[in-house]
Amino acid sequence: AQSVTQLDSHVSVSEGTPVLLRCNYSSSYSPSLFWYVQHPNKGLQLLLKYTSAATLVKGINGFEAEFKKSETSFHLTKPSAHMSDAAEYFCVVTTDTGRRALTFGSGTRLQVQP
Amino acid sequence: DAGVIQSPRHEVTEMGQEVTLRCKPISGHDYLFWYRQTMMRGLELLIYFNNNVPIDDSGMPEDRFSAKMPNASFSTLKIQPSEPRDSAVYFCASRRNRDGEAFFGQGTRLTVV
Numbered sequence: 001a002q003s004v005t006q007l008d009s010h011v012s013v014s015e016g017t018p019v020l021l022r023c024n025y026s027s028s029y030s031p032s033l034f035w036y037v038q039h040p041n042k043g044l045q046l047l048l049k050y051t052s053a054a055t056l057v058k059g060i061n062g063f064e065a066e067f068k069k070s071e072t073s074f075h076l077t078k079p080s081a082h083m084s085d086a087a088e089y090f091c092v093v094t095t096d097t098g099r100r101a102l103t104f105g106s107g108t109r110l111q112v113q114p
Numbered sequence: 115d116a117g118v119i120q121s122p123r124h125e126v127t128e129m130g131q132e133v134t135l136r137c138k139p140i141s142g143h144d145y146l147f148w149y150r151q152t153m154m155r156g157l158e159l160l161i162y163f164n165n166n167v168p169i170d171d172s173g174m175p176e177d178r179f180s181a182k183m184p185n186a187s188f189s190t191l192k193i194q195p196s197e198p199r200d201s202a203v204y205f206c207a208s209r210r211n212r213d214g215e216a217f218f219g220q221g222t223r224l225t226v227v
Binding site for chain 2: 032034036042043044045046049051090094101102103104106107
């Protein structure tokens with residue numbers, strides 16, 4: 001069965017410094033992987049997705065993620081944090097079953113200090 | 115397209131009352147998902163539909179919860195009777211095909227007092 005583990009529940013960075021949010025997955029199939037962002041009291045917005053094309057995926061707002069099959073990882077990065085990046089981030093994997101529902105990680109709350 | 119539309123945005127009800135949450139998916143999307151989000155349990159998949167047919171309802175907490183999708187443009191999630199522990203944000207999402215990304219509605223914040 002598939003699963004996704006977000007290794008940090010909270011990450012705090014200073015504005016202008018790099019961001020790294022870690023995600024590991026397990027899946028019997030070649031998965032599709034996604035990162036979503038949720039700002040306070042808002043819905044979930046897609047940041048980027050990996051669906052078996054290029055392993056380095058670029059998303060919105062300067063975020064990118066690299067799919068590493070050997071490490072079963074899909075870490076999210078950004079070179080320089082902005083105050084508006086403060087939010088909850090979810091790593092998501094498609095399920096192994098034929099219909100391919102989405103399994104969410106537990107989330108990482110990103111704080112950006114001025 | 116206006117995106118996934120959920121109503122109401124906020125619902126406050128008394129314990130024992132029936133609650134109905136509504137969702138209009140994006141036109142042309144074959145999949146519809148209902149999720150529940152709480153501080154304690156995070157995002158949980160309750161049920162999802164493919165071409166209006168319920169595929170997996172194993173996440174539905176108990177018989178008090180039911181979901182329907184009478185046509186491709188409308189779905190409901192009903193709780194009867196509601197209990198305080200049902201208080202959460204309920205999200206609806208739709209997806210064009212089995213490998214694409216899901217698009218989420220703004221959610222319904224349910225408070226049962």
